[in-house]
Amino acid sequence: MLELSNIVVQYGMVKAVRNVSLTVGKGEIVALLGPNGAGKTTLVSAAVGILPVAAGNIRFDGADITKRPAESVVAMGLTLTPEGRRVFAELSVADNLTLGAATRKDRAGVAEDIDRYLKMFPILGERYHQVAKxxxxxxxxxxxxxxxxxxxxxxxxxxxxxLGLAPRIVERIFELMIDLRKSGLTMLVVEQNATEALGIADRGYIMASGQVVYEGNAAEMVDSEDLMEAYLGAGVH
Ligand SMILES: Nc1ncnc2c1ncn2[C@@H]1O[C@H](COP(=O)(O)OP(=O)(O)OP(=O)(O)O)[C@@H](O)[C@H]1O
Ligand SMILES: [Mg+2]
Structure with a gap:
């Protein structure tokens, strides 16, 4: 469904992503792991067109999207929930949700989805008219x-x-990803919580210093103590 081939992303002269290839198949959950500064955020930002690629090719759902602007990529069905819980702080929960549907024209469908996600996230229903901050x-x-x-x-x-959430909320987020997969959503999840992410993923990639240093089956990765220690550090929980 998503195919990143030999992606290079630079900040000025510095290559933050060097020749990375990664695929996500329909229905899969793929975990993207690696230490701070590995290039994970840079890679996913480039994949959705927020950052330009210096080289390489991005295909999504059968189309070449390498040079497509972010808005058009979202409209095609490839969306990023960025690092650091970015919401519109001054807007209400209701307005944040409505703006999430900015690329859609099916008003009835948007209203249905708001209902659906308020059921999935009941706390957002309780806070519906509250300002996000x-x-x-x-x-x-x-x-x-x-x-x-x-x-x-x-x-x-x-x-x-x-990131930065209490264990109970972390657990809830992982449960949600499992539910979303059941509903047919394909996901790529960048995580520091390697064990938990591999626990719900089909496959995993480990990045370090801008490159993919390992890719494999998630269950095998989580069982490999050597791998977890070598690339993800002993501090991984
Ligand atoms: N806007 C920027 N300008 C210059 N360098 C940047 C910029 N953003 C990131 N970098 C550098 O690119 C490299 C990769 O950063 P990136 O944020 O992609 O890593 P990451 O794997 O997401 O790390 P983390 O786990 O800390 O989120 C780092 O060396 C970082 O300092
Ligand atoms: Mg990051």
Whole structure:
């Protein structure tokens, strides 16, 4: 469904992503792991057209999207929930959700989806008219995910959805990803919580210093202590 081939992304003269190839098949959950500064955020930002690629090719759902602007990529069904729970702080939960559907024209469908996601994230229903900046960190992350879902993605990329959240909320986020997969969503999840991410993923990639240093079956990766220590550090939980 998504095919990144030999992607290079530069910040000025510095190559943050060097020749990375990665695929996500329909219905899969793929985990993208690696230490701070590995290039994970840079890679997913380039995949959705937020950052330009210096070289390489991006295909999504049968089309070459390498040079497509982000808005058009979202309209095709490839959406990123960015790092750091970015929501429109001054807007209400309701307006944040509506704006998530900005690329859609099917008003009835948008209303249906709002109902659906308020059921999935009941806390957002309780906070519906509240300004987003007054939500807790966990609630803001739920809103960021729900807002991304409002674009009706076929493939959702989540950049560190569990970062900085309490264990109970982290667990809830992972449960949600399992539910979303059951509903037919394909996902690429960037995570520092390697064990948990591999626990729900089909396949995993490990990046370090801008390159893919390992790719494999998620269950095998999580069982390989050597691998987890070598690339992800002993501090991985
Ligand atoms: N806007 C920028 N300008 C210059 N360099 C940048 C910029 N953004 C990121 N970098 C550099 O690119 C490299 C990759 O950063 P990136 O944010 O993609 O890593 P990451 O794997 O997402 O890390 P983390 O786990 O900390 O989120 C780092 O060396 C970083 O310092
Ligand atoms: Mg990052």
């Amino acid at each position: 007054t939500l807790s960190g966990g609630e803001q992350q739920m809103l960021a995910v729900a807002r991304s879902l409002m674009s009706r993605p076929k493939l959702l990329m989540l950049d560190e959805p569990s």
